[in-house]
Amino acid sequence: MxxxxxxxxxxxxxxxxxxxxxxxxxxxxxxxxxxxxxxxxxxxxxREPQDPRAFSDVETTLGSEHRSWGGWDDREGDNAPRGDIDVVRLTYQSGPVFNGDDIGAVVVRWRGASGGGQVRFLNPARFGKDTAQIDHPDESIGEFCTGDLRAGETLTIRMVHNRYQLGGDTDQEGDDPYRYVGSGQNDIAKNGDSDEPFFRVNNRYPVRSSGDRPIEPGDTVEVLFFGPEDEQPISRVQTTARVFTGDPAERDKGSC
Structure with a gap:
């Protein structure tokens, strides 16, 4: 103290x-x-979490359609085992509206025992009508249009390959693999026979294809929807590819 x-x-x-x-x-x-x-x-x-989006009745059918161009099967002497258009169909079961202009790209990927690959449909609004085609650089894609997808509507994705074709600018050559090519029949449409556009161009759609080969029967096929920045998929769905077992129908795409 x-x-x-x-x-x-x-x-x-x-x-x-x-x-x-x-x-x-x-x-x-x-x-x-x-x-x-x-x-x-x-x-x-x-990013803010996306609202859940659900699909049903998903199927990948190989060769159910063919192009109207006469050379699509000339490599096979008119004896191609199936058509040259592979088709992915799916029904949008529930979720918010898919605004076509808000989708940056739709990607189809596949994988199997002998390889795999992917096709990317870039939203046509991200290029323009004067954009050169990838496989036909002297031509432009022409007019384009997009649409919206609502619950209950169906979506059909069509992809054209060169497995049987001869006499065109996109023929398979040398050791190059068969692949999906730029074509007027590449398309993403809505609602079956009504054939409304989701991603569509009036001329050849310049899809970006990569990989070892087109889709084969038994491959696992995945469809991914990307947002405007192409960062993370906002929805994805998966199915198994099967071969169409009938006479393929000739495809005549609608316009914008």
């Missing part, structure tokens, strides 16, 4: 715990603030 009028003495034993406690609180506050900044910075980069 200090005497009256005497000098105060420093009591280190009483001060040290207080200082230590203050320092611990300070470190904890700084650490929490740092974690908060990192967390909020990370959160800002995330």
């Amino acid at each position: 200090n005497k009256p009028g005497g000098k105060l003495k420093n009591d280190g034993r009483g001060v040290s715990p207080v200082v230590a406690t203050i320092m611990l609180f300070s470190v904890a506050i700084i650490a929490a603030a740092t974690v908060g900044v990192v967390a909020f910075g990370f959160q800002d980069g995330l």
Whole structure:
């Protein structure tokens, strides 16, 4: 105890715990603030969760249709085992409206024991009517249109390959694999026979194809819908490819 009028003495034993406690609180506050900044910075980069979208009655049918162009099966001497248009059909069962202009791309991927590949339908609104075709660079794609897909409506994706063709600009050559090619019959349409456009161009659709080969029977086929930034798929669906077992129908695509 200090005497009256005497000098105060420093009591280190009483001060040290207080200082230590203050320092611990300070470190904890700084650490929490740092974690908060990192967390909020990370959160800002995330997208809002998408509303669930469900599909049903998904099927991939190989060769159910063929082009009206006479050379589509000349490599086989008019004896092609099936048509040269592979078709993916699916029904949009439930979810918000798919606005065509809000979809950056529709991608069809496949894989099997002997390889795989993919076809990308870029939204035609992302290029333009004067854009050059990929396989026919001297020609433009012409007018284009997109549509909206609502619950209960069907979607049909058509992809043309060069497995049987001869006499065209996109014939298979040398050791190149057979592939899906730019064609006027490449198309994404709505509602079956009414043939309404979802992604459509009036001339040849410049699809981007890559991989070892076109789809084969038994392949696992996946359809992905990407948003405008092509970052994460906003919906995907999967099925198994099968061969069409009848006479293929001649395809005559509608216009925009």
